[in-house]
Amino acid sequence: MLQKIYDWVDERLDITPLWRDVADHEVPEHVNPAHHFSAFVYCFGGLTFFITVIQILSGMFLTMYYTPDIINAYQSVYYLQNEVAFGVIVRGMHHWGASLVIVMMFLHTLRVFFQGAYKKPRELNWVVGVLIFMVMMGLGFTGYLLPWDMKALFATKVGLQIAEAVPLIGPMTKTLLSGHPEIIGAQTLTRFFAIHVFFLPAALLGLMGAHFLMIRKQGISGPL
Known part of the structure; x- marks a missing residue:
């Protein structure tokens, strides 16, 4: 049955050369x-x-159950963890994965740096990789506020103060992120949710696509 479906799709879209090109890549x-x-x-x-x-x-x-407003955000996370089947497992995977992905990316960056894989002709791919790292950090920062508990609130306050300390654009960046120059409230949560779910993932997918295309074009870097 599956073979018939595959043959039907392949006859119309000619998908075999696409996946064979990936599977047979040396x-x-x-x-x-x-x-x-x-x-x-x-x-x-x-x-x-x-x-x-x-x-x-x-x-x-998680977005199927999360409510991005200051009245229901914490309760929606509590409901997900305590009432939804396997909710605590999925949230745990997302929570710990946010830290683990940074660790793996840091190790990957160290490997590229110490092996000199950022040198010609891979300079542009190094820049793209650094941008991916920055996007990942942004995802971690914006996602930390979403449970809307006290730890998330104070951690975000510290992060916004750090952003405010940036010369020239600091105050504007803080206001852009929080929605208010002084208060962390409903606007902040809504903006962090939008950045975390829409803007940064779109940037991440685009950068990762470019990263993989350049790896495919240039090949894997040589040994140390």
Whole structure:
């Protein structure tokens, strides 16, 4: 049955060359752990992508129950954790994954830096990777406020004060994020939710697409 469906789709869209091109792509020997123990350091990028996929899927599940307003936000998170089947597991995956993805990305960045993989002809891909790192940090910061508890409130207050300390654009950046120059309230939560769910994920997907295309074009960097 599945073969018939595949053949029907393939006849119309010719998808076989697409996935065969991915499946048959040769990987350099130096990234094969069976031949080189040091090849494990090349896994950090793939692990980062895998955790990112988990973050996206778990985040989509969380948005089905989350209410982005100051009256119901905390209660919606409480309901998700205590009433929804497997809700506490999914939220736990999203919570810990937010930290783990930063760790994996940091290790991946260290590997690229110490192996000189940012040098010609991969300078642009390095810049894109740094931008992805910044977007991930932004996702972590904006997502921290969403449970709307005291820890999230005070942590966000500190983060906004740090943003305000940036020369020239600091006060404007703080107001843009919080919606008010002094108060963390309904506007702040709404803006953080919109940035976390719409703006930053769109930027992340675009940057990751560019990152993978350049890796495909230039190949995996050589050994140290």
